Amino acid sequence: MLSALLVMAAIAIVLGAVLGFAAIKFRVQGNPLVDKIDAVLPQTQCGQCGFPGCKPYATAIAAGEATINKCPPGGEEGIQKLADLLGVDPIPFGGDTQPKPKSVAFIDENTCIGCTLCIQACPVDAIAGAAKQMHTIVAAECTGCELCVAPCPVDCISMLPIEEQITNWKWRYPVYPIQAAA
Amino acid sequence: MTEYLLILLATVFVNNIVMVKILGLCPFMGVSKKLEASIGMGAATTFVLTLASGSSYLINEYLLGPELSYLTTLSFIVVIAGIVQFTEMVVAKTSPVLYQVLGIYLPLITTNCAVLGIPLLNVQAKHNFMESIFFGMGGALGFTLVMVLFAGLRERMEGADVPVIFKGSAIAMITAGLMSLSFMGFSGLIK
Numbered sequence: 001m002l003s004a005l006l007v008m009a010a011i012a013i014v015l016g017a018v019l020g021f022a023a024i025k026f027r028v029q030g031n032p033l034v035d036k037i038d039a040v041l042p043q044t045q046c047g048q049c050g051f052p053g054c055k056p057y058a059t060a061i062a063a064g065e066a067t068i069n070k071c072p073p074g075g076e077e078g079i080q081k082l083a084d085l086l087g088v089d090p091i092p093f094g095g096d097t098q099p100k101p102k103s104v105a106f107i108d109e110n111t112c113i114g115c116t117l118c119i120q121a122c123p124v125d126a127i128a129g130a131a132k133q134m135h136t137i138v139a140a141e142c143t144g145c146e147l148c149v150a151p152c153p154v155d156c157i158s159m160l161p162i163e164e165q166i167t168n169w170k171w172r173y174p175v176y177p178i179q180a181a182a
Numbered sequence: 183m184t185e186y187l188l189i190l191l192a193t194v195f196v197n198n199i200v201m202v203k204i205l206g207l208c209p210f211m212g213v214s215k216k217l218e219a220s221i222g223m224g225a226a227t228t229f230v231l232t233l234a235s236g237s238s239y240l241i242n243e244y245l246l247g248p249e250l251s252y253l254t255t256l257s258f259i260v261v262i263a264g265i266v267q268f269t270e271m272v273v274a275k276t277s278p279v280l281y282q283v284l285g286i287y288l289p290l291i292t293t294n295c296a297v298l299g300i301p302l303l304n305v306q307a308k309h310n311f312m313e314s315i316f317f318g319m320g321g322a323l324g325f326t327l328v329m330v331l332f333a334g335l336r337e338r339m340e341g342a343d344v345p346v347i348f349k350g351s352a353i354a355m356i357t358a359g360l361m362s363l364s365f366m367g368f369s370g371l372i373k
Contacts (some may be wrong), residue, residue, distance in 0.1 A: 004253055007245050011257055015264035022268050026275040033278045087219060087283035169341030 033062045040081045042073045061086070069093050103161040104142040105149065109134045111156035118148035118157060186316045193320030199296045200328045201365035206296030210329060211354065213287050220333035222280040223287060224326025228319065230269050230291050231300060234262050235318025238301035239311050258301050259292075266292045296325060332361065 037058035044054070049070035051057040060066035061082070068082040069091045076092075083090035107118075107127075112134040119127045119135060126142040129135030149157050162168065199205050206227075213223040238258045246253055270288050274281045281288065291297060300321045304314040335357055344353050 004250055007250060007253065008257065008260070010245065011241065011260055015260065019264060019267055019271075022271045026271040028274050028278075031278075033282060036279065085279060087216065087279070164341055166342050 031059075031062050034058050036085060037061050037082065040074075040078065040085055041071060042078065044073045048072050067091060103144045103159040104139045105137050105144070105146070105157050106139075106160045107135055107137055108156040108158070109136060111154050113154055115153060117151040117153065121147045121151045123147060186312065189313060189316045190320040190323070193317055194324040194327060195365070195368040196371060198324040198328060198365050198368075199300070199321045200325055201362045202369075203296075203299070204362075205299045206294050206325055207358075208290065209287050209294055210325075210332065210358070211351070213284065214329055214333040214336055214354075216283070217330065217333045217337060219283045220329040221326070222277075222284055224322075224329045226269055226273060226280075226284065226288060227291055227294065227297070227325055228322035230262070230265050231297055231322035231325075232315060232319045233265050234258075234297055235301050235304055235321075236311065236315045237261050237265070239304060239309070239314040242301075242305055243311075254302070254305060255298070258298060262297055262301075263292045296321065328361070328365075332358065335361075 034055070035058075038055050041054040041058060049057045049066070051060055051066070057066060057070070061068060068086065068088070069079055071078050072093070074081075076090075079090050079093075105126075112129075114129065114132045114134055116129065116131050116135070119129060123145065124141055124143055126138045127135050127148065128138060144159065144162075146159060149159065193199070197203060200207065200210050209223055209227070214220050238261055241257055241261060242251075242254060246257065266289060269291070270281075273284070273288065300318050301314075304317055307317075309317055336354060339353060339357070348356070
């Protein structure tokens with residue numbers, strides 16, 4: 001009984017000493033994450049995020065009080081960098097600043113009158129068709145520029161977002177945010 | 183030297199701690215969504231497990247002995263908790279990003295049953311000090327290997343055309359099962 005108590009006490013003392021030493025040796029000053037987030041932000045100090053500057057916004061992100069999609073100067077790339085730094089999924093911009101998803105044009109062939117106006121507008125020759133013939137879009141060539149949408153007199157062209165599928169999925173570009181703070 | 187290599191090979195492939203012994207499934211499922219996080223988790227677990235199997239051997243051999251063997255589980259858990267705390271401090275200091283990514287799973291290494299399981303298996307198999315350390319390291323390397331492979335699979339699955347009812351954890355479980363099956367094939371290595 002006594003030896004059991006002594007053994008457990010000895011283990012506790014040794015562990016306590018090691019942890020106490022580690023707590024002093026590996027003390028973390030403030031929140032080092034704030035500096036890393038601050039290094040990713042563009043440092044425009046514009047205040048569009050609703051915080052007085054980049055550092056306060058970084059502090060708010062680190063504390064979990066702000067989302068990572070509030071920095072318009074940083075753009076999509078900035079969100080991606082923040083997402084990689086924090087290990088969260090990137091979220092798109094909120095409100096009216098929202099960038100559009102990658103999409104292709106689609107012609108509603110029942111409505112198309114064959115006016116060729118969209119063919120003339122298309123910069124990449126992705127629309128097939130002739131006068132009085134209905135037109136169609138070569139989806140593989142379409143860059144999603146939307147230049148064909150405005151000329152159409154019957155509004156038969158709509159933009160369809162491309163869904164991520166196994167055929168067009170690719171690895172994200174690598175981001176190395178850790179080195180930026182050094 | 184050969185026997186240590188054999189222990190390593192056996193624990194990484196033939197008796198893989200996750201796929202064959204079915205231990206440590208919580209972090210296996212929880213931290214395998216991102217490749218970087220799974221590598222970090224594997225590294226942290228390797229560190230903890232190697233230290234834990236070494237120190238628990240010393241405790242079992244020199245402090246407890248046969249008459250105090252009822253204290254094995256209790257003292258092992260205490261030591262593991264201490265080592266995990268230590269690891270947490272080191273990670274927080276050296277890599278705040280990894281610290282953020284691992285989040286709650288870092289302190290939860292304490293309750294990773296693989297981390298307690300391996301020291302207990304060491305006692306059961308009557309390993310000596312070096313054997314214990316290699317057994318622990320091998321188990322942890324096997325854990326890391328499986329974590330990284332599985333995280334890669336899950337990243338690819340994000341883009342796969344999975345039926346809606348199977349999306350998320352369900353398909354992950356099925357994949358883990360298939361992986362486990364394929365790891366069973368390694369037992370054919372033994373003649």
